Amino acid sequence: MVPTSIKVVSILGIILSGLTLLAMPCGMYFTFHPLQPNPAMDDMLREPSYVGFFIGSTVVRIILSVMLLVGSISSLKLKPVGRTLMISYSWALIGYGILSSILSYTIVFPRMIAALQNDPHMVPAAITGAKIGGIVGGLIGIAFYGAIAGVILFFFNRPVAKDAFKGIFPATPTNFPVDVNPPDSPVY
Numbered sequence: 001m002v003p004t005s006i007k008v009v010s011i012l013g014i015i016l017s018g019l020t021l022l023a024m025p026c027g028m029y030f031t032f033h034p035l036q037p038n039p040a041m042d043d044m045l046r047e048p049s050y051v052g053f054f055i056g057s058t059v060v061r062i063i064l065s066v067m068l069l070v071g072s073i074s075s076l077k078l079k080p081v082g083r084t085l086m087i088s089y090s091w092a093l094i095g096y097g098i099l100s101s102i103l104s105y106t107i108v109f110p111r112m113i114a115a116l117q118n119d120p121h122m123v124p125a126a127i128t129g130a131k132i133g134g135i136v137g138g139l140i141g142i143a144f145y146g147a148i149a150g151v152i153l154f155f156f157n158r159p160v161a162k163d164a165f166k167g168i169f170p171a172t173p174t175n176f177p178v179d180v181n182p183p184d185s186p187v188y
Contacts (some may be wrong), residue, residue: 003164005155006075013072013086016148020065028058040122043115049107060096064089075156083165086156090149097145101138109134 002010031054034041044050067089074082112134116127155161163169 001164001169002076002078003160005158006078006161006164009086009152009155010072010075010082013068013075013152017065017069017072020061021069024058024062024065028055039119040112040115043118044112047111047115050111053103053108057100064092064096067092078165078167080165083156083161086152090152090156093145093149097142097149101142104134104138 031041032045067085071082071085071089075086076082113127113131116122116130160170
């Protein structure tokens with residue numbers, strides 16, 4: 001029987017990976033084919049480092065999502081590969097989050113601000129708002145993905161989870177009344 005914590009985390013993993021796999025192609029399409037003209041985004045798309053970062057980041061997130069989906073489904077079946085994939089996914093997500101944040105703040109973010117400053121329709125308050133929004137959004141993203149990785153690492157490394165993936169389950173309780181200290185036994 002699958003431990004409840006593993007079942008809940010695995011179901012949430014299926015939902016998260018499914019939403020990500022559905023959203024990634026849409027996000028990529030609308031980045032390169034916007035519904036409205038966006039001069040700042042057009043400037044960004046002319047920047048090879050941004051395009052490379054965006055495509056590379058999207059591919060990594062798709063790979064991580066497939067890893068989460070397969071790991072979640074395998075975990076519901078208590079296949080050992082499921083636990084391995086979930087733990088590997090968590091560490092990869094942490095590494096991706098750190099690397100992505102560094103690249104975002106050193107490469108993407110400065111170019112985005114420069115593109116906004118080159119747009120004659122942008123007011124200084126909007127540029128300041130974009131700076132603050134980028135920092136706050138990045139911190140929220142780091143916290144969100146860190147929490148996901150932390151929850152998976154916590155629940156999949158508990159002894160009950162390790163035992164379940166090895167096929168070792170706790171003994172089922174009996175309904176027999178058991179007197180712990182029968183009258184003629186010495187009390188310790």
